[in-house]
Amino acid sequence: MKRLGILCACILMVPLLGGWKIVSKEELVKIYEGEKLPELSAKTYLEEGIRPYALKTAHPAPEVLKAIDEDFDKACKAFGFRHSESAFPCNFWMEIKGSVVKLDTKSQSGRAWVLPEGVPPDAADEEAGTIILLIGPAIDSMGPRDGYPELKYEQFNDQTKFGAFGREINRLLSDDIRARVSDLEKGSMVDVIGVLSTWDKPWGNAEVVPVAFK
């Protein structure tokens, strides 16, 4: 019996020492069924990564836009983030506090023109000095994905999958934004955190994707 016990112990030790793993019955079923490795979750990245990052790093929009106007490259280093200069635009996280002066909710690419606090309105041009919030449902910017340092192309190594992931983030954002702006009208006050994604100083008004509402 003693010899049998030693033999059994040896039999068990060999695989453990050899780096093998003893699996449960449930794990064995999963292996046979070819369960995929856990995939990245756009929802998790948005809620636990992008939003907290945005809230933490955003600067007041007028300050950021002034810096961009003076020197784009310096502004990108000071206020923005880009994975690589060769392949990605610079993404500026900013806080926009102000009043809605114009609204377009009919277009698929809905827009809200916000005049930041402290910026005087222009009687001749209501859009002058405003920042445009992209309120969807179609959000034509990958800023939310590309503006978050912990989400990299190398995690996908496939442009289509990387694009699809960004699209899913935007879809989730769009649903959230549409719910929050349903009561928005001319004169409404907003305080949002969003991202401007741009290769260079914007031509015209800055267009920002809202990611968090205060």
Place this chain on the structure above:
Amino acid sequence: MMNKLFFSLSIAALIVSAPASAQQSKGTIAILVNALDNPYYAAEAKGAEIRAKELGYETITLSHNEDVNKQNELVNLVIGRGVKGIVLDNADSASSVATVRQAKEKGVPVALINREIPEDGLAIVQMTHNNMQAGSEVARLFVKEIGEEGEYVELTCNLADKNCVTRSEAFHQVLDNYPGLKMVARQDAKGALLPGQQAMDSILQEHPNIKGVICGNGPVALGAIASLLSANRPDVKVVGIDGSNDERDSILSDKLKASVMLQAQVLAIHGVDLLDKYLATGKTDEAERQMTRGILITKANAGNVNDFYYTEKK
């Protein structure tokens, strides 16, 4: 005495002014691309050749015409000729894995440009264009041009090329968000001008109300324009991706609405730089997979384009 001095000085001057090619060469780099009569691939080859020669290499440039078998023959040929390294725009992503592996096993490093292969650790670098970004940007402009309602056509480049598939995906990532936009036809125009023109001829007869055509590459876009002009339909807006000189000229003459210039020369030059670094040090110190942005070209900046190189004019 003066004659001897003069003679010595002359010899010294000759050595100092000797052209680089007469000095010891660093060896030969092979540049293998697709059809050299396509301006994109010609620009890649040009960029790589110029850079390699600047760095002290001789070059040999060959075309595989997107034929995997021919590509393999050429790779074996240049390896047999003792090239130091290869800059390769490969004929087919999946089939080229074995080709690149073979070169690596024979001690010849390969820098891949434009098309990736689906395996890491074989090429010293895999440089591609950000086709997703390029496709998205031109699609956004396309929507601005034709509006959020109406009929449009998609003419793809060769869908056997993953880059073309990615561009089409990018288009739809934007366009499918607009339920008022109807794609009435989609055809693979094989990435060439004549098939693009022929496809447009036939689609236009069946769908005369189209507002725009979005194309997977430059030759297809130019083919579509040729068809539309001959049908007297300058109202139909056309956009593409590539950014050749012909597309530039078409944009400047208000025919093509926009393109995205792929930085073919930048890609090729960087591929040669990394090959040179690898040959000198055994490593590149950079990520294997790298992307380079496309640059949206409209009438406002088309003058900055030349041979797939973009220079901001002050």
